Every structure is written in C-alpha cells, then in structure tokens.
Amino acid sequence: MKAxxxxxxxxxxxxxAEAIDAVPEGEVPRFLTKLALLAANEIGDAERFxxxxxxxxxxx
Amino acid sequence: xxxxxxxxxxxxxxxxxxxxxxxxxxxxxxxxxQVAIVGGGPIGLALALDLARHGVRCVLLEAERQVxxxxxxxxxxxxxxxxxxxxxxxxxxxxxxxxxxxGNSYYRGRRVFRMAVPHDADQRFLPMTNLQQPYLERYLAxxxxxxxxxxxxxxNRVSAIAQDEDGVRLTVETPAGDYALRAQWVAAADGARxxxxxxxxxKMEGTAYEGRFVIADIRAELDLPTERLAFFDPPWNxxxxxxxxxxxxxxxxxxxxxxxxxxxxxxxxxxALRSRxxxxxxxxxxxxxxxxxxxxxxxxxxxxxLPDYLHGRxxxxxxxxxxxxIFGVRGANTGFQDAHDLAWKLALELRxxxxxxxxxxxxxxxxxxxxxxxxxxxxxxxxxxxxxPGYRLLRDAVLSLALSEEFVRPLLHWRTSxxxxxxASALNCVGDDDALFEAGPGHGAPCTDLRxxxxxxxxxxxxxxxxxxxxxxxxxxxxxACMASFRQRGVPxxxxxxxxxxxxxxxxxxxxxxDSEGRLRQHFGVTVDGAAxxxxxxQHVCARWLTLSADRLEAALNAALGHSNRSFTx
Numbered sequence: 001m002k003a004x005x006x007x008x009x010x011x012x013x014x015x016x017a018e019a020i021d022a023v024p025e026g027e028v029p030r031f032l033t034k035l036a037l038l039a040a041n042e043i044g045d046a047e048r049f050x051x052x053x054x055x056x057x058x059x060x
Numbered sequence: 061x062x063x064x065x066x067x068x069x070x071x072x073x074x075x076x077x078x079x080x081x082x083x084x085x086x087x088x089x090x091x092x093x094q095v096a097i098v099g100g101g102p103i104g105l106a107l108a109l110d111l112a113r114h115g116v117r118c119v120l121l122e123a124e125r126q127v128x129x130x131x132x133x134x135x136x137x138x139x140x141x142x143x144x145x146x147x148x149x150x151x152x153x154x155x156x157x158x159x160x161x162x163g164n165s166y167y168r169g170r171r172v173f174r175m176a177v178p179h180d181a182d183q184r185f186l187p188m189t190n191l192q193q194p195y196l197e198r199y200l201a202x203x204x205x206x207x208x209x210x211x212x213x214x215x216n217r218v219s220a221i222a223q224d225e226d227g228v229r230l231t232v233e234t235p236a237g238d239y240a241l242r243a244q245w246v247a248a249a250d251g252a253r254x255x256x257x258x259x260x261x262x263k264m265e266g267t268a269y270e271g272r273f274v275i276a277d278i279r280a281e282l283d284l285p286t287e288r289l290a291f292f293d294p295p296w297n298x299x300x301x302x303x304x305x306x307x308x309x310x311x312x313x314x315x316x317x318x319x320x321x322x323x324x325x326x327x328x329x330x331x332a333l334r335s336r337x338x339x340x341x342x343x344x345x346x347x348x349x350x351x352x353x354x355x356x357x358x359x360x361x362x363x364x365x366l367p368d369y370l371h372g373r374x375x376x377x378x379x380x381x382x383x384x385x386i387f388g389v390r391g392a393n394t395g396f397q398d399a400h401d402l403a404w405k406l407a408l409e410l411r412x413x414x415x416x417x418x419x420x421x422x423x424x425x426x427x428x429x430x431x432x433x434x435x436x437x438x439x440x441x442x443x444x445x446x447x448x449p450g451y452r453l454l455r456d457a458v459l460s461l462a463l464s465e466e467f468v469r470p471l472l473h474w475r476t477s478x479x480x481x482x483x484a485s486a487l488n489c490v491g492d493d494d495a496l497f498e499a500g501p502g503h504g505a506p507c508t509d510l511r512x513x514x515x516x517x518x519x520x521x522x523x524x525x526x527x528x529x530x531x532x533x534x535x536x537x538x539x540x541a542c543m544a545s546f547r548q549r550g551v552p553x554x555x556x557x558x559x560x561x562x563x564x565x566x567x568x569x570x571x572x573x574x575d576s577e578g579r580l581r582q583h584f585g586v587t588v589d590g591a592a593x594x595x596x597x598x599q600h601v602c603a604r605w606l607t608l609s610a611d612r613l614e615a616a617l618n619a620a621l622g623h624s625n626r627s628f629t630x
Contacts, residue, residue, distance in 0.1 A: 033457035041467050 062217045062233035064125045072279050072354040073309035074194045078125045081215025084232075084239035093119045094410050096230055096243035098218050098256055101128060102193060103378030103395035104249030105200035105212075109147040110399055112209035113524045114407035114552075114597070119241065120210065121232060123217035127197035130355035131277050133392035134190050134307055139479035139506065140396045141185040142519055142599075150185070152199045156308055159186035163288035165462075165472045166343070172462040173472040182511045184519070188389070188476075190286060190307050192277075221246070221259050223372045245406055246374045249399075254380035260371055264383065266364030266434060271445030272318045273359055274327050278337060279310050280351035284344060288474065292459050296339040299452065301444050303387070304344065311354060314340045317445060324358035361385040361445060363437050365430040369423040375402055382430040385437045387444050393477035394433060398426050404524065404597035408621065411550045418622025421487050429480040436475050443471065481505040482600055486624060489594070489603035489616035496606055499585030500593075507599045510583045512573070518580070521571050524597050525552030526620065528613070531581060532589035533559070534567025538610035546617055552597065553617075560589075596620060 004012065023031045040049045068076035095111055097104045100122025108120045136144070136153065144150040165173040177187035204210050219238070220231035228246045232239055248256035257264075289304040300317035307313055314337055318327050326332060333356060341349045365382040369375055378395030402422050408414045446452035461468045482488070482504030494503045501507055510518040528535070528543065534557060535543075546553050554570040561576035573580060580586075584593060584604075594603040594616050603616035618624060 029453055030457050030460060033453050034461050037454075037457060037461060037468065038465070041465075 061235065061237070062123070062215070062219075063235055064123060064215045064217075066125065069126060069129045071194075072352060073311055074192065076126050076194070079214040081125055081235045082213035083234055083236040085236055092227060092242040092244060093117055094243070095119075095245045095247060095406060096121060096228070096241055097247045097249055098230070099248070099250035099254075099378075099380065100124075100197070100201070100212065100214075101249060101251055101378065102133060102196050102200060102392050103399050104247070105197060105204060106143070106147060106396055107247055107249060107377060107399035107403060108204055108210045108212070109149075109200060109207065110143075110403035110524075111407060112204070112207040113147065114404060115209060116403075116407050116410055118210050119243070120204070120212045121216040121218055121230075121241075122212065122214055125214045127194045127201065129194075130357060131192035131194070131307060131311065131313060133193045133196075133389075134305060134313055135389040135393075136189045136191065136196070137389060137393045137477050137479075138183060138185045138187050139477075140393045141189055142506075142509065143396045143400045145184070145519070146400075146522075146524070146599075147200070147203065149196075149199045149203050153189060153191055153196060154185065156195055157189040157191035158286040158306055158308055159189050160286040160288070160306075161187045162285075163474045164290065165474075166289070166291045167293060167459045167462060170463060172459065173469045175472075175474055177476070182517075183509055184511075184517045190305060192307055192309075192311070193392070195308075218250070218255060221256060221374070223374065228373050244373065244410065247402065247406075248374055248376045248380045249378050249395075250380050252379040252383055254376070256374060257366070257376065257380055260374065262366055262371065262376075264364040264366055266383075267362070267438070268364065269361040269385070269441055269445055269447065271361050271441070272322075272324070272327075273361070274314075274316055274318060274333070274336070274356060275359065276314045276333060276337060276356040277307070277311050277354040278314060278351040279354060280312055280341065280346070280349055281310065282306075282312060282341075282344065282346055282349070289344065290474070291340075291343050293456070294339070294343055296336065299446075299456075302340050302343065304340065312351075316340065318358070327358055328356055359386070361387075361441050363434040363441065365427060365434060367427065369398075369426055370419060375406070375419075375422065377402060381426070382434075384430070384433055385441050385444075387440045388433075388437055388474065388476045390433050390437060390477045394430065397429065397480060400598045401426055405622075407524075407597075408551070413550045413621060415618070415621045415623030417486055417624060421485060421622055425480075425482045425485050425487075428482075428484065432480070433477070440475050479506045485602075487596070487602050487620045487622065489612075489619050490624075491615060492603040492612065493606045494604055497585045497604060500583065500604070501601045502604075503601060505601050507593075507595055507601060508583075510579065512580075518573075518583070519599065521556060521573065522595065522599055523552075523554060525554045526597060526617065527554045527556055527595045529556045529558060529584070529593040529595060530569075530608070531558045531584070531586045531591045533557075534569070535592070535608060536610070539608055539613055540567065542610040542613050546614075551617065551621065558586075594620065 095118040097120040111118045161177045163175045217233045222229045230241045286306045291302040303315040305313040362383040377398040384390040446455045488503040556571045557569040558573045592608040602620040
C-alpha cells in the first residue's frame with residue numbers, strides 16, 4: 001500500500017474541506033457516500049474497504 | 061351460510077361471468093376423493109390441472125363464484141409459461157398476453173439503467189409475458205372443465221379441517237348449507253390470508269417490511285412499448301419508487317410507494333389517487349392524459365415463508381405457503397413452480413410408487429427455493445424501499461452516481477423470479493457422472509428448451525413421466541428390462557432416443573429425436589455415444605451419465621422416487 005506524501009496529503013486535506021463546504025447544505029452525507037463508493041471502486045477490494053470502515057469508526 | 065357475491069365484478073376490460081354454485085344436494089354423495097385443493101386462484105387451478113394430467117382425481121374448492129377481482133399477478137416468467145405449456149394453456153396466454161424483455165430504470169428524468177433479459181431463438185417464450193390474472197384464471201378453469209379427472213366447485217368455502225392417518229375431512233360451506241368432503245390429501249392454495257394456515261395454527265417466518273404500495277390499473281392510451289419502467293425518487297414522491305407495466309386491453313399498471321404514515325384509506329381516496337396517477341403519467345411524457353381507473357389496492361412488501369409446507373396430509377402451495385415481495389414478479393411465478401413440484405410427487409404417492417422421502421422432498425426443495433428467493437428479494441427490497449437512514453443514503457448515492465458511473469449500475473439490476481435448481485435435492489443421484497459433464501443442465505436444474513426446427517421444441521416432447529433421454533442407438537437389453545420393471549410397478553417412465561444420423565436404432569422408443577447436426581448433444585454437453593439423462597416428471601434433471609447400466613439407472617430411479625435415505629443438505 002502506498003502512503004501519501006506530505007504535500008499530497010495536505011492537498012487532499014484542502015480539497016476535501018473545500019468540496020464539503022461547496023456542497024449544498026443537507027447534501028453532505030450523500031456527497032461523502034458517493035465519494036466513499038468511488039474510492040472503494042478504485043481500491044477494488046471489499047476486505048480492505050471493510051478494514052477502512054473499522055478505522056474510520058474508531059474514536060468518533 | 062356462505063353467500064358468495066352473485067353479481068359479476070365490475071371491470072373496464074374483463075367480462076366477468078358468475079358460475080352456478082356447486083350444491084351438495086344436486087349431486088350424489090361420493091366416497092373419498094384423492095386430492096382436494098382449497099383455493100381456485102392461479103396456483104390452485106394449475107395444481108388441479110397438473111394432478112389431472114397425472115391421472116389423479118381431484119376436486120378444487122373455490123369460495124367465490126367468479127375469478128379474481130383486479131389484474132393482480134400480471135407478469136409471468138418463461139418458466140411459468142413452460143409449466144403452463146405442459147398444462148395446455150400457454151397458447152391462450154401467449155395469444156392474449158404481451159411478451160417483453162427490457163427493464164428501464166429512471167432517475168431525475170434520465171434512464172440510468174436498461175436491462176435486457178437474455179433471449180434467443182431456442183426459446184419458445186420470451187422472458188416475460190404480461191396478462192391480467194382474471195384471464196389466466198379463466199383459461200385454467202376452462203381447461204380444467206375439459207379434464208375427466210378434475211372437478212371445480214364454485215361457491216364452496218372450507219370452514220374446518222380434521223385429519224387422521226388415512227385422510228382429511230373438510231367441512232365445506234355452500235349457499236345451500238354445509239357438507240363434509242373426505243380426501244386422501246389436501247392442497248392449501250388459499251392465498252396470502254390462507255384459512256387452512258390459520259385453522260392449523262401455522263406461523264410464517266421472515267420479515268414484513270414497512271413499505272406499503274398502491275397498485276392501480278388504469279385504462280389510458282399510451283404509445284409506449286411493453287417494457288418495465290421504474291422511476292426512482294420522483295419529485296412528487298421523494299425517496300420512493302414508481303413502477304409501470306403495460307397490460308393487454310389498453311390497461312396500465314401503476315405501482316407506487318406511500319409516504320410513511322399514510323393509511324391505505326387516505327392513499328386510495330379519489331383525489332390522492334388522481335393527483336399521483338397524473339404525476340406518474342407525467343413521468344412517461346403523458347401529462348394531462350385522460351385515464352379511467354379500473355381497480356386499485358394497497359399491499360405491503362413481505363418476505364415470509366412457512367418453515368415446512370407439509371403438515372400431515374395437507375400440502376401448502378403458493379401464497380398460502382409464502383409471501384414474497386412483488387418487485388421481482390415472485391408471487392405467482394414461485395407458486396407455479398410449487399404446484400409443478402408437488403403434482404408429480406403426490407401422484408406417485410397416491411399410486412403407491414413413492415418412497416418415504418418423495419413427498420418430504422417437496423417441502424425441502426420448495427422451502428429452500430423460497431428462502432433463496434427471500435434472500436434475493438431482500439436485496440431488491442432494500443433498494444426499492446430502504447429500511448433505514450443508512451440504506452436510504454446508499455440508495456440515493458448510488459442513484460446519483462448511476463447518472464455518470466457505469467460500475468454502480470448493476471446495483472439497479474432487477475432481480476426477477478427464476479427457475480430454481482434443486483442442486484441439493486435428496487432426489488438427485490449420488491453415484492452418477494454429473495460432475496464429469498462440462499456443459500448441459502446439471503443436478504436439479506430444469507431442462508432448458510431447444511428449438512428442434514420450425515415450431516418444434518425439445519420441451520414439447522417431455523410428458524408427465526420420468527424421461528430417460530438416451531444418446532445413441534439404444535440402451536442395453538438390461539437397461540430396457542430395468543425400465544420395464546419400474547413401469548410394471550406403476551412408475552411412468554418414457555424412453556427418448558437422440559439419434560445421430562447413420563445410427564439406426566433397433567430399440568423401440570417412446571420418442572425418437574433426430575440430431576443430425578448434433579445440436580441436442582451440444583445442448584446437453586454430450587460428447588460420447590451411450591450417454592444419458594434422467595429427467596423427473598417436472599423436467600428437472602436428477603441424474604446423467606457418460607455410460608449407463610441397469611444398476612446405475614435403478615439407483616437413480618430409486619433416489620428420485622424418494623427411496624434413498626440420504627439426508628437433505630442445503
């Protein structure tokens with residue numbers, strides 16, 4: 001698995017924050033769900049996706 | 061006193077006829093009948109015809125004096141048509157019905173998915189045929205009227221049941237008083253609110269979903285092909301789904317989910333119906349279209365089954381046995397397969413040919429099928445009527461993605477009723493060569509059709525019997541002797557010879573199927589002379605061999621008759 005470079009991580013941080021702000025209020029959950037499905041399709045591995053869900057659930 | 065409606069039901073397109081009630085006073089008291097079927101819907105009628113085809117004397121008791129009100133089941137699958145073909149009514153259904161194979165899903169005014177159900181020239185029937193249930197019931201009832209073995213008693217309602225080791229006693233109410241009917245076996249085909257299920261105190265297992273739907277039939281002139289139309293999340297019914305199907309006689313089925321909290325009464329109020337049907341018509345580009353209402357009803361999506369379809373001498377079929385969501389046309393289409401599975405087993409039981417496992421295999425095979433259907437239906441239902449905020453969010457995300465992303469579109473795939481494979485059935489042969497075949501229908505699968513030329517098809521040649529399909533000049537004298545011994549015991553068994561050109565069979569067969577181009581061999585995955593298939597009377601494969609001997613055939617027939625003591629694994 002490739003780790004993101006620090007500059008890429010910083011860029012993604014900004015992109016995601018600005019994208020969430022730009023989505024009409026109330027559409028954020030659907031937007032993020034679409035994003036998760038698109039990312040899952042890029043990952044192409046249901047087991048890895050399940051692991052990512054676990055990571056995301058932690059310490060909410 | 062039972063007083064069924066004596067006035068014909070109202071309909072814009074169907075000419076209801078009220079039949080005279082069957083009254084005990086007008087008939088001689090009879091001794092026991094072999095099978096009493098309770099409920100004259102499509103499944104009860106199909107079962108009666110199927111039993112009669114096997115020579116079983118049966119009586120069908122229908123509480124009403126006319127066929128069902130409203131279109132109800134309107135989509136019949138290819139497998140249902142194949143079963144109806146064996147019962148002799150598929151021709152009338154096909155002549156009146158509308159065949160089709162495309163399903164379309166729309167979201168925000170755009171078609172996001174178009175599914176073509178596979179079809180080729182080797183099939184007699186298209187994947188789906190639309191016809192209103194009253195027509196189908198009429199065709200089945202009229203066919204039953206031609207049968208010397210079956211009798212349809214209109215206006216006869218069962219009110220009590222008692223059974224002992226030898227048979228069942230039904231109390232039957234008529235407009236002229238009650239009578240008792242004694243039967244060796246009873247089939248409960250009395251529908252979703254089955255009286256027999258309640259009288260026997262049986263409980264179904266499964267889920268009742270919260271979603272409730274209006275189904276409305278309207279007469280409207282719409283210039284659209286016969287295809288399935290599904291509209292997700294329309295602006296006038298946010299979050300919900302609207303389905304439309306074309307029916308014969310200029311009738312359209314409109315099916316939509318109710319907003320949460322709305323009662324059936326509110327939903328069926330004329331003003332509510334009018335505005336929603338107007339809105340549904342606007343979805344297909346027919347805003348302002350004139351229409352008339354024929355029939356409407358409210359139903360809820362349920363996915364439930366009895367855990368066992370046999371209770372003493374009572375066998376449950378169709379909606380009396382299971383309640384399935386209608387999105388995948390699983391109601392009647394599942395019921396026909398129940399009836400077709402039960403009929404031959406009951407016939408052989410009555411003839412004294414059945415082993416101890418034959419009738420139980422009906423319940424095993426069909427409960428397993430119902431559970432598979434429930435599992436599949438659950439997936440459709442979670443998409444059509446999301447049960448929680450999470451499912452709703454995912455469904456909406458997928459619809460939104462489907463406008464641009466190919467990879468999510470299969471999630472909109474419309475899972476439909478299919479012919480079930482009884483791959484784990486205890487009736488399948490253990491020591492045959494099933495695993496050595498690389499093609500063709502395997503253990504438990506229904507034999508698929510093949511065009512033999514012109515309007516002649518393979519399935520036309522299969523009768524109400526076991527069929528040994530032999531590829532080559534003919535089986536050995538030992539195999540023929542084995543067949544004769546089963547026939548002597550009353551087991552219906554036919555020999556079909558598939559002949560290559562140049563091979564001249566000296567054997568007397570019930571049917572010769574010429575195969576000069578090798579298409580039948582290819583269809584069955586047969587590469588060597590001397591291979592054979594054994595098909596059950598319901599056309600499902602129970603054994604196949606690369607080489608056949610009398611011992612192997614005997615073992616397969618014994619297993620298929622329920623003499624094997626292997627346990628059922630699923």
